[in-house]
Structures are given as structure tokens and as C-alpha cells.
Amino acid sequence: MTDIETSTVSEEGYESTSQVGDYDLTIDATGEGGPDPNSVLVADYASCYLPAFRVGAQKEGHDDLGRVQIDAEAELDGDDDLTAISFDVYVEADVDDDTLSDVVARGEDICHVHSAVREGLEADITAHGDAF
Structure with a gap:
């Protein structure tokens, strides 16, 4: 049994959105679309x-x-x-x-x-x- 589950999706490029519980967190490897x-x-x-x-x-x-x-x-x-x-x-x-x-x-x-x-x-x- 896992204690933490997240899902991270990138449609293209280097920006991804992680679903963490009820929250979305946008992260961008280039720092342009998010931290x-x-x-x-x-x-x-x-x-x-x-x-x-x-x-x-x-x-x-x-x-x-x-x-x-x-x-x-x-x-x-x-x-x-x-x-x-x-x-x-x-x-x-x-x-x-x-x-x-x-x-x-x-x-x-x-x-x-x-x-x-x-x-x-x-x-x-x-x-x-x-x-x-």
C-alpha cells in the first residue's frame, strides 16, 4: 500500500502539471511556465x-x-x-x-x-x- 500518490502530465515541451491530492502544481524545467x-x-x-x-x-x-x-x-x-x-x-x-x-x-x-x-x-x- 502506498502512502502518497501523485500524477504528473506533460502534453509537450518541458512544462508539467502534477496532481497532488486536490491541488494542481505546474512546474517548468525552463522556469517559464512555472517554477x-x-x-x-x-x-x-x-x-x-x-x-x-x-x-x-x-x-x-x-x-x-x-x-x-x-x-x-x-x-x-x-x-x-x-x-x-x-x-x-x-x-x-x-x-x-x-x-x-x-x-x-x-x-x-x-x-x-x-x-x-x-x-x-x-x-x-x-x-x-x-x-x-
């Missing part, structure tokens, strides 16, 4: 890490962080493969550096995308011709 896949991955990572950061803060006794913002940056190599991702996390609440360090580590432990972005996690791919 490119690497940008979506970085945004997804930040979107997963932010609530994990909040949960980590709660476990450290900080229930109200106020506004939290992540500015994410990524580096690409010559083949446009991601080589580095960095987050700058801005917290409205007055939290000391030692506590923030603990919250960052807890967030990494909680964030599912953080766990998934590692060497060795690859799709098991089977292609089917004459399918339509």
Missing part, C-alpha cells in the same frame, strides 16, 4: 522545515515564536544539479542563540524532507510505451 524543479524542491524543503522548527521550539519550551521566515538559497553545479542548500531562519520572538541552535537540530530531526534529501534515495522507475 523549475530545483526551486520547487528548495521551497518544499523550507515549507517542511518551518513547521518542524516550530515543533522543535515547543519541545524547548517556546510555544509562541511569532512570525518565522526562512530565506533559502541553493547552489547548482554546471549540470544544474543541486550541490548546496542553506536556510536563514528569522524568528520574531526573542530566543537566545543556544536555544536556537537546539531548535535547529530538533527541526532537522523532525523534518521529513531533511530526512529524504540524502544520497541513495532514488525513484524506482518503470517506463511503459504505447500507453495512451
Whole structure:
């Protein structure tokens, strides 16, 4: 039994639309018709890490962080493969550096995308011709 199912379709070119539950997500490898896949991955990572950061803060006794913002940056190599991702996390609440360090580590432990972005996690791919 699978836990997550999506469907991604491209009629032509490099733009595709993914059906994720009740939502459509348009991604374009060229970045013209929507964000490119690497940008979506970085945004997804930040979107997963932010609530994990909040949960980590709660476990450290900080229930109200106020506004939290992540500015994410990524580096690409010559083949446009991601080589580095960095987050700058801005917290409205007055939290000391030692506590923030603990919250960052807890967030990494909680964030599912953080766990998934590692060497060795690859799709098991089977292609089917004459399918339509």
C-alpha cells in the first residue's frame, strides 16, 4: 500500500502539471511556465522545515515564536544539479542563540524532507510505451 500518490502530465515541451491530492502544481524545467524543479524542491524543503522548527521550539519550551521566515538559497553545479542548500531562519520572538541552535537540530530531526534529501534515495522507475 502506498502512502502518497501523485500524477504528473506533460502534453509537450518541458512544462508539467502534477496532481497532488486536490491541488494542481505546474512546474517548468525552463522556469517559464512555472517554477523549475530545483526551486520547487528548495521551497518544499523550507515549507517542511518551518513547521518542524516550530515543533522543535515547543519541545524547548517556546510555544509562541511569532512570525518565522526562512530565506533559502541553493547552489547548482554546471549540470544544474543541486550541490548546496542553506536556510536563514528569522524568528520574531526573542530566543537566545543556544536555544536556537537546539531548535535547529530538533527541526532537522523532525523534518521529513531533511530526512529524504540524502544520497541513495532514488525513484524506482518503470517506463511503459504505447500507453495512451
